[in-house]
Amino acid sequence: VHFTEEVSREMALAGWEMALSLAKEKGPAPIMSQEFTVTGEMLRKRPEMESDGYQVGDRIPGRLLHAKYSRYMQRVAEAAPELVAELAETGARFTHHSSIAPxxxxxxxxxxxxxxxxxxxxxxxxxxxxxxxxxxxxxxxxxxxxxxxxxxxxxxxxxxxxxxxxxxxxxxxxxxxxxxxxxxxxxxxxxxxxxxxxxxxxxxxxxxxxxxxxxxxxxxxxxxxxxxxxxxxxxxxxxxxxxxxxEQDLKNTIYKFTLEDGTVVEARGDEEIDYDGELHTAANLFDAIRDGYYGRL
Known part of the structure; x- marks a missing residue:
């Protein structure tokens, strides 16, 4: 678990270093230069903004909202404060760095x-x-x-x-x-x-x-x-x-098919059945007939 966290942290830091480098070369993402109006909701969710002197109606650039007041970037700042300080000044090339799909x-x-x-x-x-x-x-x-x-x-x-x-x-x-x-x-x-x-x-x-x-x-x-x-x-x-x-789950599962004459045919999930001119596994044929999508895929 500790190793997983270490690897994830190093990937994140490397990514935000690249975000800064690209921003210096090509410019930050447009939203980083955009100015936003401070609202009461912002101050409630980020009381540190009020401590820094912000009031309702003030204007704040996106790069500051992102680098200084994002909970995620605050964690990044604990590991690399100089990097985040530069991101707050320059802005990042992108707004999000990482995502892990299944x-x-x-x-x-x-x-x-x-x-x-x-x-x-x-x-x-x-x-x-x-x-x-x-x-x-x-x-x-x-x-x-x-x-x-x-x-x-x-x-x-x-x-x-x-x-x-x-x-x-x-x-x-x-x-x-x-x-x-x-x-x-x-x-x-x-x-x-x-x-x-x-x-x-x-x-x-x-x-x-x-x-x-x-x-x-x-x-x-x-x-x-x-x-x-x-x-x-x-x-x-x-x-x-x-x-x-x-495979073991399929082998251990028995599917029952009731024919028109009332006969019940049993087959393991991994067995192949010749039905309607095609070969199907028993499990896939059973699911298709039961759920009503047989022949409609």
Whole structure:
């Protein structure tokens, strides 16, 4: 947790140093030069402005509001007072520096499924349900974590998640999202969030049989830690299997299909079913029919 906070702080400081450098080279963001009228609400929320002599109706440039009276920039000033003093004088090239999107969003798009830094991979091998043009249900795509692919390339090409034999077993340090407790998920986000001035998101994965009281406590603890938001994921096939699905969860889930003649057909979630001229996994076919989007994607 401490390491996460240190890394986030250094990234923030480097970013605001660049904001100052770019402002000196190209000029600050226009809003930094814009003047704003001091209101009573401003003084209530930032009593230090009144201590500095500001009164209702006074004018103040955006660069001062941003660098001196933003709670976030006040934290930055504790680590780099000279930097923030210059930002107050010159203005920054941009108004916001950092945002952390969910691993499944940014990592698959930009980084070959690498972790975004504040949460481990969802799993080292899992399925992602995607919409394909012309397909009547979602398609199951196998996904591998960046660290697994790198380990196979550099160390052991036969490595497999969950393997028990020495020839395929992964080292103990291969941790996935379900190897981190919900409390630890919250603490890591809280540590990183101190230095993130825009949005931040990570997911706390909880077991399917997680007790409601403990589930509720995750959100209470997140509130105590001052999190901007808290996201949890619990595999619940009765409601929705999710976009990201572990193979073991699919294998352990039985789906029941009732045919027109009343016959009930059972299939594991990962089994393929030939239906209506297409192959579907049982889980995706069940969801599509139950939720009414079969053939409408």
């Amino acid at each position: 691993t499944g969003t940014i990592s698959l798009s930009l980084a070959n499924n690498a972790s975004n830094g504040i949460e481990p991979s969802f799993a080292h091998r899992y399925s992602r349900n995607v919409i394909r043009e012309g397909k009547k249900s979602k398609e199951k795509i196998d996904v591998y974590s960046f660290e697994l692919l790198a380990y196979r390339e550099l160390v052991n090409p036969n490595a497999q998640p969950g393997a028990t034999n020495d020839a395929q077993r992964l080292p103990d340090y291969f941790i996935a999202s379900d190897g981190v407790t919900p409390k630890e998920h919250v603490e890591v986000q809280a540590a990183a969030q101190k230095w993130v001035d825009s949005s931040i998101s990570k997911t706390a994965n909880v077991p399917t049989d997680f007790a409601y009281a403990k589930f509720k406590d995750i959100y209470l603890y997140a509130h105590e830690q001052g999190l901007k938001g808290c996201t949890t994921f619990r595999f619940n096939p009765e409601a929705f299997q999710g976009v990201l699905v572990k």
